[in-house]
Amino acid sequence: AQTVTQSQPEMSVQEAETVTLSCTYDTSENNYYLFWYKQPPSRQMILVIRQEAYKQQNATENRFSVNFQKAAKSFSLKISDSQLGDTAMYFCAFMNMEYGNKLVFGAGTILRVKS
Amino acid sequence: GAVVSQHPSRVICKSGTSVKIECRSLDFQATTMFWYRQFPKQSLMLMATSNEGSKATYEQGVEKDKFLINHASLTLSTLTVTSAHPEDSSFYICSARGGGGSWVTNEKLFFGSGTQLSVL
Numbered sequence: 001a002q003t004v005t006q007s008q009p010e011m012s013v014q015e016a017e018t019v020t021l022s023c024t025y026d027t028s029e030n031n032y033y034l035f036w037y038k039q040p041p042s043r044q045m046i047l048v049i050r051q052e053a054y055k056q057q058n059a060t061e062n063r064f065s066v067n068f069q070k071a072a073k074s075f076s077l078k079i080s081d082s083q084l085g086d087t088a089m090y091f092c093a094f095m096n097m098e099y100g101n102k103l104v105f106g107a108g109t110i111l112r113v114k115s
Numbered sequence: 116g117a118v119v120s121q122h123p124s125r126v127i128c129k130s131g132t133s134v135k136i137e138c139r140s141l142d143f144q145a146t147t148m149f150w151y152r153q154f155p156k157q158s159l160m161l162m163a164t165s166n167e168g169s170k171a172t173y174e175q176g177v178e179k180d181k182f183l184i185n186h187a188s189l190t191l192s193t194l195t196v197t198s199a200h201p202e203d204s205s206f207y208i209c210s211a212r213g214g215g216g217s218w219v220t221n222e223k224l225f226f227g228s229g230t231q232l233s234v235l
Binding site for chain 1 (some may be wrong): 153158161164206210228229
């Protein structure tokens with residue numbers, strides 16, 4: 001069974017600083033997809049970044065980048081130049097086509113950006 | 116970008132009544148829709164997967180008769196909470212997936228804005 005573990009229930013960072021959120025997962029499959037979603041206080045789910053497991057290059061989206069370590073089954077999210085608007089719950093998620101393309105979410109990490 | 120509209124955003128009902136939540140894909144055909152439940156400060160738990168024109172597939176532990184899902188068209192799925200009780204109070208979120216082509220470029224998940232259900 002696929003599981004996703006986020007070991008940091010809460011994190012805080014100063015505005016303009018860098019923060020890294022951790023995520024590990026467990027799967028026996030070789031082909032899968034990993035995601036980071038952001039859920040701000042509005043509770044709208046927003047896709048932050050996506051990584052295909054077959055790609056060795058780490059995905060990057062502006063201030064957001066990931067460190068994908070396939071052998072270690074690790075998928076951390078780095079947020080650079082943190083902004084107040086980054087304050088949200090962040091979910092790591094896993095999807096495997098053989099598992100029906102269903103998203104499996106981690107428990108989430110609450111990130112607070114302080115001014 | 117693709118939009119998924121979910122209504123209502125908030126509903127308060129009396130115990131024993133039924134509540135219907137709608138999830139619409141506004142500018143694409145959603146071959147599959149997913150329904151999630153989320154308690155405060157917790158993760159999203161998948162309740163069921165619905166494919167247009169077929170019966171929904173429920174996750175283990177989810178009562179099929181309590182949470183009725185209908186996916187009658189490629190743009191609309193509904194979740195009906197039947198005979199709601201206070202323990203059904205939660206935040207419900209739908210997501211929709213369009214189809215076709217490369218998964219990476221064309222097949223993505225889009226989330227509705229959620230429905231807060233409060234059962235008195």
